[in-house]
Amino acid sequence: RSQKTTARKILLEFQEACDTPLSRLRQVVDAMAVEMHAGLVSEGGSKLKMLPTFVDRLPDGNEKGLYYAVDLGGTNFRVLRVQLGGLEGRVIKQEYEEVAIPPELMLGTSQELFDFIAAELVSFVAREGDDFRLHEGQSREIGFTFSFPVKQTAVNSGTLIHWTKGFKVNDAVGQDVVAALQRGIERRGHKMRIAALVNDTVGTLAGGRYWNNDVMIAVILGTGTNACYVERAENVSKFTGEIPESGQMVINMEWGNFWSSHLPRTFVDELLDNESLNPGEYGFEKMISGMYLGDCVRRVLVKMAQEAGIFGTNVPHKLLEAFSLRTPDMSKMHHDDSSDLKVVAEVLKRVYGIQNTTVGIRKIVVEVCDTLCQRGARLAAAGIVGILKKIGRDGSTANGSVRRNNMFEQGDMNGYHDELPVNYTSDGRTVVAMDGGLYEHYIEFRNYMQEAVVDLLGEGSKNVFIELSKDGSGIGAALLAASHAEHV
Numbered sequence: 465r466s467q468k469t470t471a472r473k474i475l476l477e478f479q480e481a482c483d484t485p486l487s488r489l490r491q492v493v494d495a496m497a498v499e500m501h502a503g504l505v506s507e508g509g510s511k512l513k514m515l516p517t518f519v520d521r522l523p524d525g526n527e528k529g530l531y532y533a534v535d536l537g538g539t540n541f542r543v544l545r546v547q548l549g550g551l552e553g554r555v556i557k558q559e560y561e562e563v564a565i566p567p568e569l570m571l572g573t574s575q576e577l578f579d580f581i582a583a584e585l586v587s588f589v590a591r592e593g594d595d596f597r598l599h600e601g602q603s604r605e606i607g608f609t610f611s612f613p614v615k616q617t618a619v620n621s622g623t624l625i626h627w628t629k630g631f632k633v634n635d636a637v638g639q640d641v642v643a644a645l646q647r648g649i650e651r652r653g654h655k656m657r658i659a660a661l662v663n664d665t666v667g668t669l670a671g672g673r674y675w676n677n678d679v680m681i682a683v684i685l686g687t688g689t690n691a692c693y694v695e696r697a698e699n700v701s702k703f704t705g706e707i708p709e710s711g712q713m714v715i716n717m718e719w720g721n722f723w724s725s726h727l728p729r730t731f732v733d734e735l736l737d738n739e740s741l742n743p744g745e746y747g748f749e750k751m752i753s754g755m756y757l758g759d760c761v762r763r764v765l766v767k768m769a770q771e772a773g774i775f776g777t778n779v780p781h782k783l784l785e786a787f788s789l790r791t792p793d794m795s796k797m798h799h800d801d802s803s804d805l806k807v808v809a810e811v812l813k814r815v816y817g818i819q820n821t822t823v824g825i826r827k828i829v830v831e832v833c834d835t836l837c838q839r840g841a842r843l844a845a846a847g848i849v850g851i852l853k854k855i856g857r858d859g860s861t862a863n864g865s866v867r868r869n870n871m872f873e874q875g876d877m878n879g880y881h882d883e884l885p886v887n888y889t890s891d892g893r894t895v896v897a898m899d900g901g902l903y904e905h906y907i908e909f910r911n912y913m914q915e916a917v918v919d920l921l922g923e924g925s926k927n928v929f930i931e932l933s934k935d936g937s938g939i940g941a942a943l944l945a946a947s948h949a950e951h952v
């Protein structure tokens with residue numbers, strides 16, 4: 465009788481706490497733009513690290529030859545080779561392999577982890593067909609996608625600041641990750657050159673830009689979440705190096721660590737954070753990304769099981785296990801369109817051994833998924849609009865239009881618009897390259913996100929295009945290896 469009523473009451477309260485009306489989203493947009501600015505001015509000036517990547521030119525299509533990429537970032541590890549044929553040939557041929565990262569390596573030693581990567585790379589190279597060819601005298605050049613915060617000292621060196629996303633290989637922190645991989649390769653008796661060390665967002669940006677000159681921003685929504693974008697180098701006041709010739713610098717925001725008092729924090733976020741490997745850090749990521757969304761749902765269900773008995777008198781013990789509900793299962797339940805919600809029933813049974821739920825209870829489970837999916841997607845949208853605002857491409861610039869004749873006119877309405885990016889194109893289009901399993905597979909998430917971007921931008925949304933750039937990060941790293949190679 466009252467199970468459902470009590471559960472509904474918990475649901476309503478939770479929905480209220482998660483609410484992201486446009487007014488609140490706009491505050492998040494502004495906070496993002498403000499924090500970006502602060503993070504560029506001084507080191508430690510914001511929770512947004514705003515890391516200079518030393519990438520000051522992006523692929524333009526002229527890249528030629530055979531290049532490799534290695535991608536370590538979350539759930540899977542990938543190796544890739546690509547034969548590039550310049551403007552005419554473009555991507556002549558590419559091959560990649562993907563392996564799951566053995567979980568024990570995520571908590572082991574640096575040498576074990578980098579030996580594993582090196583071994584996969586070496587064996588991948590050994591299995592190369594004759595249709596892939598190096599130039600005469602060319603060594604194997606690699607783009608290394610490493611999707612954790614790194615303090616770069618050059619385009620191909622940098623030290624790990626800290627781990628995220630469930631990794632904790634303590635002796636790697638503070639190490640040069642390029643040198644570590646290089647040692648792993650050499651231990652196997654091979655010689656290759658790591659030409660570029662790139663964050664996955666930067667790889668996605670490069671991969672997107674290779675095909676489309678309007679790509680200015682890249683966002684990852686996968687196991688974790690992050691974004692990067694093209695900034696005017698002179699705006700990066702904390703950067704002490706030489707201003708690059710291009711006048712541009714790609715900035716890895718590490719937006720997963722963004723925080724603002726305007727974010728709708730609930731009991732779920734508090735519990736999840738306290739029990740995480742990095743408490744107090746990466747609060748934005750913990751509300752948005754694939755590693756955490758399913759666990760947020762689980763925590764609400766635990767409350768409903770404990771306080772309303774929705775799964776019977778005993779709480780199923782597996783339900784109390786952290787991360788037992790994976791985000792793909794959450795999205796499966798969310799997308800259940802059968803009248804009796806049999807997919808929800810199937811997932812609850814398979815994952816938790818829960819049987820005999822009523823349709824009413826299953827409906828509540830779907831609503832919990834919907835609430836958290838919507839919150840995450842709308843916050844991601846606000847983040848994107850915050851970047852657009854920072855670079856003056858949110859359509860709110862001085863003339864009330866993003867079309868303008870003077871490329872360097874100041875588009876400043878509120879102090880946080882900077883001058884327009886150097887290669888601002890005349891038709892005013894801006895493309896955001898997206899990648900990551902969450903964005904790719906979780907349709908409701910994608911829909912909620914796009915809808916919120918349009919709501920936030922209004923008219924300005926006509927010039928903003930959000931495009932899936934699938935596996936762009938792998939290709940992008942190889943492209944950056946090509947443009948930073950020793951031999952051409």
Ligand code: ADP
Nearest residue numbers: 538539686687754791792795900901902905906
């Ligand atoms: P990574 O971020 O580890 O490099 P991916 O970009 O492939 O890898 O993203 C994998 C993540 O995407 C998974 O951890 C999962 O959270 C999320 N994901 C994968 N498939 C789905 C799905 N069907 N629905 C929702 N999320 C998914």
Ligand code: MG
Nearest residue numbers: 537538664686
């Ligand atoms: Mg990835």
